[in-house]
Amino acid sequence: MEVTADGQCKYRTSLPVAQFSRGDFSLWSVLKNCVGKELSKIAMPVVFNEPLSFLQRMLEYLEYAHLLRMASEQTDPVARMEYIAAFAVSALASNWERLGKPFNPLLGETFELERPEFRAVCEQVSHHPPVSAFHADSQHFVFHGSVHPKIKFCGKSVEFQPKGHVTVELPRWGEAYTWSNVNCCVHNVIVGKLWIEQYGVMEVLCHGGAGLRANLTFKPAGFQNRDLHRVDGFIVDPSKKKLKFLYGKWTEFIKSADAGAHEAWARGRDERETPAHTPKKVLAKFNSFKQGALRSMSMQDSDEPDNSDDVPKPDETYNIDIPGSTTLWEAKPRPTNSSQYYQFTEFAMSLNELERDMKGQLCPTDSRLRPDVRMLEQGDIDGAAAEKTRLEEKQRTTRKSMKKATDGWQPRWFSQGTNPYTKQEDWLYNGGYWDRNYQHLKDIDIF
Template identity: 55%
Template sequence: MLVSAVVKNELNWLKDAYTWSNVQCCVHNLIVGKLWMEQVGTMEICSHASGQRAQLTFKQAGSNGKDLHRVEGFIFDKQKHKQFFLYGKWTEFLKCTDNNSYEEYLKENGSKHHSCNSKSSKSPNDSPSHTSKKVLQKLNSLKLSSFKSMSVAESMDDPTEIPEVSVPRSDSAYSIDIPNSTLIWKVNPRPQHSSDYYQFTEFAMSLNELETDMEKTLCPTDSRLRPDIRKLEQGDIDGAAIEKTRLEEKQRAANKNMKTKKIEWKPRWFDQGINPYNKQEDWIFNGKYWGRQYTDPEIF
């Protein structure tokens, strides 16, 4: 899965803006085996005030899982000179060291560590999303009945093309710790009983929370106000299911009415225009949301 949109984060207090694009999200074992995912590819983060940019490589797990979730790359100055080396796991931590310390480490431990700029590194095009045409043709030619009448091994001519069925484990023994490194980010531990709630983080668990007096300032169409969401938060699963069905039917009726009357929907809080940073067409926030002058349709 590839999300091609450019993400923008404006920091007014720094008078700076950062833009970046997401890497590929590869989901494995869609047909057979336990589902697992990894992020693969190259991400470039640009500071538009300083001209600095970070180029990070999200590594592919590989057959032995040694590089599962590993990410590394460099921060470059405006003249494209390397300043810092970043490394770690996007699921655990991220460290940073100056480029001189990295070069010294590389001289002493070159055989143990292959950086993202070495010739042996895999290109993002080597990721699972770039499966060979031969394999894709075989998968497309298979029908549902084929899976009922034969095993996975029988459905493939070449044993090496059997879909992966196991989840690789990251090799914790393969770890680097470069001198003069600084820990710049570490994942927060999961809350207690997270395993009972789809492994949600504390942030994910709090997304639907309504604090005191929040309803007075929220836009009436805010998803936290959905009746089915409120019932889920209260533990009323059956009531939430009923509300969800009602809302879906109401939405279908509203869409049908708009098509019949040829009503064209116009976004309220965003206008289409040219992104000032990458000069591409984009949806630009118009700031009207903060006026709190809501005349929204009653969608719930």
Template identity: 50%
Template sequence: MNSEEEFYDAETGGRTNLTRMGCGGEGMVQALCDSKTSQENNMREKRHVVVFGHVSVCLCRHVCFFICRKTLPFPMFSRNDFSIWGFLRKCIGMELSKITMPIVFNEPLSFLQRITEYMEHTYLIHQACTLSDSIERMQLVAAFAVSAVASQWDRTGKPFNPLLGETYELIREDEGYRLISEQVSHHPPISAFYAESLCQDFKFHGSIYPKLKFWGKSVEAEPKGTMTLELSKHREAYTWTNPMCCVHNVILGKLWIEQYGTVEIVNHSTQEKCVLNFKPCGMFGKELHRVEGHIQDKSKKKRCVIYGKWTECLYTIEPKVYDIFGKGKPSCRPRRAFLFCIPRRLNHSLMYVEDTVTMIPGSTLLWRIAPRPTHSAQMYNFTSFAMTLNELEPSMEGVIAPTDCRLRPDIRAMENGDIDTACQEKERLEEKQRAARRERAKDEEEWSTRWFQQGPNSYTRTADWIYTGGYFDRKYSHLPDIY
């Protein structure tokens, strides 16, 4: 690669010059990407991705040097020799969170890392912070809420249940945020998380109790818990709960995922509300993955309509225009557009979602799902973002908490393709956790959480877990040895 090389801009058809800076044996690139607006791309910051060997360098509007892996160390093993029905037939009607599942049905991530995937489209929050109109901010918050569940598309592997006291941290200076999560309860399993902008623009936090049940042909997940987003500049707070999730064909056929239910996003400062209906598939699959809803002001006047698919994209349009075009079913087709710039040389390594959402003329694109790597199917259907979550860089050792998911030996062994070791380590960790619980019961000692405490949500007054601070002070001597 030359010191200066041109890259094709997928949006404009133009070219971008990137300057390479040497750093040991690897090339490092510094770039400052300007924000760009177009009819279908006025909601996302411009990005570039440059490949060096086995890693990618992501270049954002912020000057950054973020190096992340683009694949897992070992591909997913075949599940063809295993019958999920053979295990689940004894669990019909039971809550699966209380049952130890065989590791063959897992993916090499903890549930704490899985909920971190809510942050994949954080640029939507940053964009909302810059807008002066509260309805436009609500549109982007709605897009963020939908995008938060988009990574579940085709993700049929079960994340590892976090151990009590397990934590996960993620600092993304290129995206302008940091996150900490903790497993605060084992029975019932409750995961609490807290994310904040590095510029103090927003706070995003919540607690999730994933209640799983098996109904014979499907596994249903009810993600109990409230999501709270606070925009500091506008002194606004938004709350919502996630939709239901269901995995179908667990006995016979190809597994597929459905999200359904009503999601209400409330702006507690303006009393504006967004109501999103995640459509159930229906008899003939016509409503599969569809999302439809509206935003209303405090007088309950409908201000705009939102439509799309949680697996693809989300649009907004005026209610009158939406009604004229038959409530989202016009005959016209949208032109194809991508939300960020991709070098021409990378086109072969990304898998684009075929656009099946019909765009109504006059619509504004709020969000489009990022393309997945072409080898995603061999990597547990992970997104590019998910690929990076369990990466343990040398600089992290001795810095992150000893309870961090990245240090779990069973997940690490599975990621490296060593299933036998993963099974042994999983059994060892579960027995160690049970032994610790017996010791606490013997001493009549209650478990004490480290970074969160139970309390009511400040806006909904429902049960929640509140971040108490202090994690990033890096004082971890009091943490238990859970691994």
């Protein structure tokens, strides 16, 4: 990182070494004996990793943290929900084309990140099952939660289920917003080119204030890829009255339109697309059946291998542009060299950067200090594989010794408790991390 003359932080825009080619390695050769199994418990060859720990990947949620600040600045509760919902969608944008698997965090591993908009810390609080907890704050918002991912091989695809809730608090308004992220699926793991799809329903709930909610649907690709990447839904009040229509693509943008404007646009579209000789009731039933069938086909895997060798491309002839819409979020263009560096965004490029003055104050359990991740970033594949194996074996030995100990092991920065908004079990930040009192902690390499 460099500091420019005007005081702005300038982070690196590439990695030390370009990505190692995976062309000679078959993901199918690893997964063929893992159908239906939980992949977080399977040791994967390092060539399928990207040089980030899952803790670092998790904080990519915050790439567009300015949307949370903008939400806090709105006096209209509907406008606040618009920006919160846009942030919830934007957090998934970096997943597109990211086909490398992040390294599984070690028990007790931490990662911190400071940016002008926030400061954040996360910790691996459990190894089996794997649970990662995070907490970020600023003068405008608090963002926290925990993720216990489930990764399954389903025959011709790998599905990532990010179990757990995330919470945003806006102290200025006495409001909190909660939601769970949708599933992510990597297709064509047997044959063909890998590609990513996100699908499911995301419900953003506002606790306190006006009691609004946003119901967003991430759509499967559908017929002729008409709905590839698309997400849409409504902001509704407690009486379920539709207030705003949100729409866009989780890879590109989110817009907002008045519910009335959307209704008029949809009515005009139906009139343009409906053949004059087709009764509208019959057509509506057919469309409902067709969409249900397409969703079922997209979300279920057959036992037959997928013979498609092409990455789907969106149907550009099908565009939604509602008059009077407001753009809430647009994804930043990826660096021109992104394909050489694991399809990283500019934000992701900076996450493992070990700055010159950082070692003296960095927590010794920080992800940046992991030798296997560092070696992969530097292009030492054999060294990364050896270190990954060594750390995994040490982790197993540590777990065995902890089982014999009377007090066991406890996370340092988070504790289990009840989320005051969801009323469900969660991991809550203990505080104290930024006091920089780390003398009692062991280095991540010998933990």
